[in-house]
Amino acid sequence: MRARSSVSPEPIGIGCSAMPSHLGVLGLVADVIDLVEVSPEALTRELPSSELSMPRARLDRDLVDPVLAACGRLPVISHGMELSIGTAAGWNHESLSVLDDFGRTVDYRWHSEHIGFTSAPDRDGIVRGVGLPLPLPFTTEVADMVAARADMVARRLGRTFLLENSPRYLPDLPSDPGWDEARFLTELCRRSSCGLLLDLFNLHANCTNLGLDPFDLIDRIPLDRVVEVHVAGGAEHRGFLVDTHSTAVPDRVWNLLEDLLRRAPNLAAVVFEVSDDCFPALGIDVFRSEIEKLRELWDHARGRLVGVPR
Amino acid sequence: MSLADWQSRLVELASRGTATDDTAAAALDASERGWFASAALHPGAQVTRDVVHDLRWRRVVASAPLTLLALRRCGLLDGARTSYLAETFTPSSRASAEGRQFLADVHSRWGRVTDGGNTPDRHHLATIVALERAVLAARTSTWTTNIRASRPDDAVAPGIGGLVAARCDAAALLRRLLANEPLPAPGSGHGAFLVAPGLAGGFREASPSEIRALTLVGEGCPVSEVAGLWPRDLIDPSTLVRLESIGALVRQPSVRAGRGGILSGSPA
Numbered sequence: 153m154r155a156r157s158s159v160s161p162e163p164i165g166i167g168c169s170a171m172p173s174h175l176g177v178l179g180l181v182a183d184v185i186d187l188v189e190v191s192p193e194a195l196t197r198e199l200p201s202s203e204l205s206m207p208r209a210r211l212d213r214d215l216v217d218p219v220l221a222a223c224g225r226l227p228v229i230s231h232g233m234e235l236s237i238g239t240a241a242g243w244n245h246e247s248l249s250v251l252d253d254f255g256r257t258v259d260y261r262w263h264s265e266h267i268g269f270t271s272a273p274d275r276d277g278i279v280r281g282v283g284l285p286l287p288l289p290f291t292t293e294v295a296d297m298v299a300a301r302a303d304m305v306a307r308r309l310g311r312t313f314l315l316e317n318s319p320r321y322l323p324d325l326p327s328d329p330g331w332d333e334a335r336f337l338t339e340l341c342r343r344s345s346c347g348l349l350l351d352l353f354n355l356h357a358n359c360t361n362l363g364l365d366p367f368d369l370i371d372r373i374p375l376d377r378v379v380e381v382h383v384a385g386g387a388e389h390r391g392f393l394v395d396t397h398s399t400a401v402p403d404r405v406w407n408l409l410e411d412l413l414r415r416a417p418n419l420a421a422v423v424f425e426v427s428d429d430c431f432p433a434l435g436i437d438v439f440r441s442e443i444e445k446l447r448e449l450w451d452h453a454r455g456r457l458v459g460v461p462r
Numbered sequence: 463m464s465l466a467d468w469q470s471r472l473v474e475l476a477s478r479g480t481a482t483d484d485t486a487a488a489a490l491d492a493s494e495r496g497w498f499a500s501a502a503l504h505p506g507a508q509v510t511r512d513v514v515h516d517l518r519w520r521r522v523v524a525s526a527p528l529t530l531l532a533l534r535r536c537g538l539l540d541g542a543r544t545s546y547l548a549e550t551f552t553p554s555s556r557a558s559a560e561g562r563q564f565l566a567d568v569h570s571r572w573g574r575v576t577d578g579g580n581t582p583d584r585h586h587l588a589t590i591v592a593l594e595r596a597v598l599a600a601r602t603s604t605w606t607t608n609i610r611a612s613r614p615d616d617a618v619a620p621g622i623g624g625l626v627a628a629r630c631d632a633a634a635l636l637r638r639l640l641a642n643e644p645l646p647a648p649g650s651g652h653g654a655f656l657v658a659p660g661l662a663g664g665f666r667e668a669s670p671s672e673i674r675a676l677t678l679v680g681e682g683c684p685v686s687e688v689a690g691l692w693p694r695d696l697i698d699p700s701t702l703v704r705l706e707s708i709g710a711l712v713r714q715p716s717v718r719a720g721r722g723g724i725l726s727g728s729p730a
Contacts, residue, residue, distance in 0.1 A: 209554075240464065241469075280551035283552040286472055323506065326497060361506070391505065
């Protein structure tokens with residue numbers, strides 16, 4: 153099967169997540185960044201819901217407007233947590249409604265979601281959530297389901313849709329013979345028009361925790377489909393490297409980024425992720441120095457690729 | 463086993479550490495049972511559970527900080543955290559949803575001052591839980607479902623329309639809440655908190671003009687006629703329009719308007 157064609161967005165550059173509790177930070181790095189990544193779900197208010205359904209939410213302009221004001225003229229890209237694209241019983245329709253509203257409010261460039269599932273109904277049909285993406289089996293069945301849904305999202309939003317590799321701490325997920333994460337990502341790209349958001353910390357953590365080689369994985373995924381990259385820092389817990397978005401980017405992740413910047417021809421953005429509630433401990437000095445390092449790597453790579461300065 | 467069954471069991475493993483549904487277990491073949499048995503023993507399962515619980519608790523911390531302080535004062539914090547995370551699933555990755563569920567859980571366990579223990583501390587806890595529930599209700603626009611009678615032993619009565627009645631001096635209550643000091647006795651005064659979308663911190667003591675405006679709207683006065691009473695830096699048309707609709711509700715026999723714009727009653 154040939155890989156499906158995918159629209160490649162114009163390169164934008166580097167940026168960071170919008171932290172709703174620390175919007176002033178954007179002004180402190182506005183001279184170094186090219187874009188802001190916004191999570192629409194963080195800008196919603198809930199509506200009453202029944203016990204059998206996930207809480208309903210709608211975009212709230214009182215929350216959206218300050219974020220857009222802080223972004224100024226910087227391009228916005230969108231990143232979600234709630235879609236649960238891999239839930240076999242059905243994804244979170246409310247999340248899509250929020251994205252519809254967001255698209256009517258903000259001219260964002262593309263939207264991304266984690267590969268995984270954040271909730272599943274029990275045998276009584278009551279939805280039970282965990283609040284972060286759990287891993288999916290690496291199988292044809294799952295690839296078919298997620299790929300079809302990815303195309304549906306892209307059509308509905310009218311924008312490029314990216315799927316992001318998620319962290320996982322359990323080994324030996326159920327898989328079809330010969331399938332692993334690299335094969336699974338490849339098959340998603342073969343089956344859909346989606347692009348990839350490669351989270352290099354997740355990749356680094358998974359490989360560290362599970363004894364895998366990150367460069368081997370990168371070698372085996374379709375790098376021409378990588379549109380966005382996340383870099384972040386994590387923490388050690390019980391001997392595992394955990395994705396916390398709480399610290400500076402480790403050297404190993406910077407090394408992976410340098411490699412990828414040379415090899416991903418359609419890479420359009422790199423985003424430094426910090427959790428809203430972890431920012432105070434990280435501090436603006438470290439935050440800005442990480443952004444500046446990202447700026448330097450991006451400019452260096454772009455200069456080498458296209459021969460023009462930023 | 464279907465993918466849906468596998469996911470349901472993994473959610474249980476990631477939240478509670480075990481996949482205990484015997485009905486689902488019977489649907490597994492030997493290799494599937496083996497995978498879950500192996501996964502449950504792998505340290506990565508505990509890490510997954512820790513990450514899930516840490517994320518959820520950070521959302522609780524973000525949305526119910528005063529209640530956590532009060533639980534610590536009562537010596538109940540560790541137990542509240544453990545039982546809440548072990549016995550519930552997250553309703554959403556939104557902090558407000560997690561916070562509302564947590565506060566409901568705390569209210570069901572320790573929300574009544576007659577539950578025993580150190581009475582001043584329990585009274586403190588019950589009051590703070592009521593206040594933070596009202597704050598989250600106002601923030602998430604679910605207040606229309608929260609019309610219910612207050613109890614006579616509460617120092618703070620849940621209201622609707624963005625106001626919470628205090629049966630004591632509201633300013634003193636606010637100071638003591640923030641300082642984690644014993645509360646003024648119920649019935650020692652009267653006051654009202656304004657709990658409204660857009661308020662920094664979610665709530666503060668309501669001003670006389672706000673109480674006056676909300677009272678008039680609650681009694682059926684058109685919003686346009688009370689707009690002048692509403693402080694210019696707090697103009698929130700959506701709040702006023704909602705209050706206008708409450709006015710119609712209040713005029714129903716089952717719901718009555720109280721003093722200072724506090725509306726209480728039972729669902730029609």
